[in-house]
Amino acid sequence: MSARACARVAGLLACALALAGCDAPTVPARTGAYPFALQTVAGEVVMRWPAGGTVRVAVAPGGAAASNLQAAVTAGAAQWNAVALYGEYELVRVSDVADADVVVAGSDVPLPVDVSACPPSSPGFGLTTFCLSPDGRSLTTFPLAGGGGHIRMVVTVLASFATDGAAARRVVAHELGHVLGIARHSPNPADLMAAAAPTDRPGPADVATVLALYHTPATVVP
Numbered sequence: 001m002s003a004r005a006c007a008r009v010a011g012l013l014a015c016a017l018a019l020a021g022c023d024a025p026t027v028p029a030r031t032g033a034y035p036f037a038l039q040t041v042a043g044e045v046v047m048r049w050p051a052g053g054t055v056r057v058a059v060a061p062g063g064a065a066a067s068n069l070q071a072a073v074t075a076g077a078a079q080w081n082a083v084a085l086y087g088e089y090e091l092v093r094v095s096d097v098a099d100a101d102v103v104v105a106g107s108d109v110p111l112p113v114d115v116s117a118c119p120p121s122s123p124g125f126g127l128t129t130f131c132l133s134p135d136g137r138s139l140t141t142f143p144l145a146g147g148g149g150h151i152r153m154v155v156t157v158l159a160s161f162a163t164d165g166a167a168a169r170r171v172v173a174h175e176l177g178h179v180l181g182i183a184r185h186s187p188n189p190a191d192l193m194a195a196a197a198p199t200d201r202p203g204p205a206d207v208a209t210v211l212a213l214y215h216t217p218a219t220v221v222p
């Protein structure tokens, strides 16, 4: 894709329309994985964080749903971390956006970063947005409103979902799958990474897929 174009993982948006319309010495069995590569105009790329790394996620301050979203990030991170067999990744919620790699925000809250270079679409009920860097090997940084920071992904959650605790957990857990690098949706409608995000925890195929992803060399590292 063109170097400055935005690559958006807009799965839940698509779904909402549809409804309304390694390094490990031993590689685990990965039967049941579905395709996870990010499709760009330049072809498929494998995007994931460095193996063994920590991905820090902060919730944007303000709004009625901030506490719901904080709880949802904590729960979703725990669900994904529990299935990492060899510490392939660790999602951690941090309280300060200045410490974060990823920010999660309700759609009714001003984003704490400048997204003018790569603006998110209107979310269906959830949306993960990031931009490929000019060399196509990493992601650009969304600068904090006051400058600095190292946020490379913005997750937006429709406010009406963010304010419902159970819905927030489903949407955030699903979007965290995209944050980890699962850039596609499961064909099984029961999976967390199905477009409708029917659950708040990864199923067997989601687990097989994230493990396959983290045992595949990355072509894009956030």
Ligand SMILES: [Zn+2]
Pocket (backbone or CB within 6 Å): 009, 010, 011, 012, 174, 178, 185, 194, 195
């Ligand atoms: Zn999705």
